Each structure stands twice: as structure tokens, then as C-alpha cells.
Amino acid sequence: MNKRSILLGTVAAASLFAIGAGDAGAGALNDHTEHWKELWGHVLLDIGGIGVVFGLVASYFLVSYRRTRDDEVGKGPKFSFAQSMAWALIPAFVFMADDFYLAASGWKLWNDQRIVPEGAMEVKLTGRMWSWDFDYGNGKVTTNEEGLIVPQGKPVVMRMKSEDAVHSFFIPEYRIKEDLMPGRVTYLWFLPKDTGEYVFTCTEFCGTNHSNMWGKVKVIPAAEFDAWLNPPAPEVAAAPAEGEAMAEGAAPAAEAAAPAGH
Numbered sequence: 001m002n003k004r005s006i007l008l009g010t011v012a013a014a015s016l017f018a019i020g021a022g023d024a025g026a027g028a029l030n031d032h033t034e035h036w037k038e039l040w041g042h043v044l045l046d047i048g049g050i051g052v053v054f055g056l057v058a059s060y061f062l063v064s065y066r067r068t069r070d071d072e073v074g075k076g077p078k079f080s081f082a083q084s085m086a087w088a089l090i091p092a093f094v095f096m097a098d099d100f101y102l103a104a105s106g107w108k109l110w111n112d113q114r115i116v117p118e119g120a121m122e123v124k125l126t127g128r129m130w131s132w133d134f135d136y137g138n139g140k141v142t143t144n145e146e147g148l149i150v151p152q153g154k155p156v157v158m159r160m161k162s163e164d165a166v167h168s169f170f171i172p173e174y175r176i177k178e179d180l181m182p183g184r185v186t187y188l189w190f191l192p193k194d195t196g197e198y199v200f201t202c203t204e205f206c207g208t209n210h211s212n213m214w215g216k217v218k219v220i221p222a223a224e225f226d227a228w229l230n231p232p233a234p235e236v237a238a239a240p241a242e243g244e245a246m247a248e249g250a251a252p253a254a255e256a257a258a259p260a261g262h
Contacts, residue, residue, distance in 0.1 A: 031193065032109065032113050032190075032191070033190065033191065033193075036109065039102070039105055039109060042102060046102060050095055113188075113189075116187070117189070120154075120155040120157040120189055121155070122156075122157050123135065123137075123148070123156060123157070123158055123159070124137065124160075124161075125160040125161075125180070126160075126162075126163060127163070127202070127213075128162065128164055129164050129165060130202075130206065130210060130212050130213045131212075132144040132148075132169075132200075132213065134148050136229060140229055143215075144213065144214065144215030145215065146215075147197070147216045147217065148215065148218065149218045149220065150217060150219055150220075150225070151219075151220065151221070151225035151226070152192055152193070152194070152219050152222055152225075153192070153193065153222060154191075154222065155189055155190070156189060156190060156191075156192065157187055157189040158178075158187060159187050160187060161180060161181075161184070161185050161186075162181055162182050163182065165182075165206040166179055166180065166181050166182075166204050167179070167180040167202050167204050167206050168180065168202055168203040168204035169200065169202065170202070171190060171198060171199075171217055172199065173198035173199070173217070174191075176188050192217065192219040195219045197216045197217065197218050197219075198216060198217045198219070200216065201213060201214035201215075
């Protein structure tokens with residue numbers, strides 16, 4: 001087996017491995033957060049595979065075609081036009097096939113992420129220099145200092161607007177980010193599966209205190225959230241009925257009217 005065959009075989013095998021790795025485990029996932037994490041893992045594996053292939057090829061060239069004498073002058077093989085095009089285009093298409101697959105997967109996932117599920121809880125988010133306001137629609141409003149409080153296991157959609165500059169709301173844990181712009185309402189949604197606290201922040205520079213525009217998403221059990229969102233009204237002592245009030249007032253009056261000494 002000559003060197004050219006070994007090199008071509010190495011490139012082909014590594015390329016097929018990269019394509020297979022990109023496809024492994026791919027499939028429809030109900031949780032978009034997990035799917036984004038999986039897709040990013042495939043991207044890293046794809047980039048790493050390509051890097052390994054080119055590193056091996058470069059190392060092979062360095063060892064096999066190194067100069068052994070000071071006066072040695074190398075010369076490359078003469079390729080026909082068809083051979084030159086094949087060596088240039090086939091590896092490019094093989095590697096790009098996986099890149100196109102990952103790009104298409106990312107585009108489809110992004111489109112799926114834009115579809116808000118039915119029954120999602122809506123929170124109105126207002127961004128301004130340099131704070132966030134979260135309005136739950138029943139008079140309950142929190143700021144970034146208090147955090148965004150959401151129930152576990154229920155999808156949450158954020159309807160967002162800015163009062164001044166362009167801001168960008170980003171929750172790294174859920175792999176979601178969307179800009180807020182004056183005069184326009186944008187949105188994003190996420191599914192808080194596990195209880196805990198997760199950081200959110202503004203990722204669009206918006207002035208000197210931009211770094212203060214952060215807080216935490218606080219995911220709590222659904223029952224605890226319902227109690228927080230709609231606390232029970234304080235109990236008020238019931239007013240006595242009219243007949244009871246008259247009876248209570250009549251007894252002292254009768255005692256006052258009785259003659260002394262009886």
C-alpha cells in the first residue's frame with residue numbers, strides 16, 4: 001500500500017467517524033435545553049475530529065517528506081486536472097457534510113424553540129438601565145435583586161421590552177438569550193425542570209452599570225410558588241348579625257332601666 005492510499009484512507013475514515021459522531025444520539029427531545037447541550041457537544045466533537053485529522057495528516061507529511069540531506073530538493077507528484085479537483089473537493093465536501101448537518105440541526109432547533117407551548121405561564125419583563133422588572137400580571141412584581149421566581153415543571157414565557165437602550169436577557173443554564181429593544185416586544189421561553197437558583201444576566205453592553213444587570217432564576221416547587229404568587233387573604237372578624245347586635249345591646253339597657261333595690 002503506497003503513501004497516497006494510506007493518506008486517503010486516513011482522511012476518509014476520520015471523516016466518516018466525524019459524520020457518525022455528529023449523528024449519534026441525535027433525535028427529537030422534548031426539553032430544548034438538553035437538546036442545545038447535546039448539539040453543542042456534537043459541534044465540539046466535530047471540531048475536535050477535524051483538528052485530529054489535520055494534525056495527523058500534517059504529522060505524516062512532516063515525517064514522510066522531511067529532507068534527509070542538505071542538498072536534497074523535493075518535488076511533488078504531477079496530478080491531472082481531475083486528480084487535483086478530487087483532492088481539493090472530496091475532502092472539503094466530506095468535512096462540510098457534517099458541518100451542514102449540524103447547521104441544519106441548529107436551525108431546526110432554533111425554530112422549534114420559538115414555538116411557545118400551550119399553558120405556559122407568562123411573565124412580562126421590562127429592561128432598563130440598569131435593572132430588570134418581572135411582572136406576574138396579578139400585581140406581583142419583582143426585580144433582579146429579588147430574582148425571577150418560577151414554578152418547577154411549568155413552561156415560562158417571557159414577554160420582554162426595553163425602556164431605553166438595547167438589552168439582552170440571557171439564562172446560561174437553559175441556553176436561551178433574546179434581545180430587548182425599545183418600541184418592540186420580544187419573547188423567549190424555557191422549562192425549569194429542577195429546583196434551584198440559576199444566573200441570568202444582560203449580555204448587551206448598555207452603559208456604565210451594565211455589569212449590575214444580573215440576578216437569579218429561582219425555581220421552587222409548584223405548590224410553594226402558588227402560595228407565593230397568590231397568598232391567602234387575611235382573615236377578617238365577621239360583623240355580628242343585626243338581630244344579635246340588638247339583643248346584645250338590649251340586655252344592658254334593661255338592666256339600667258330596672259328600679260334600684262330590686
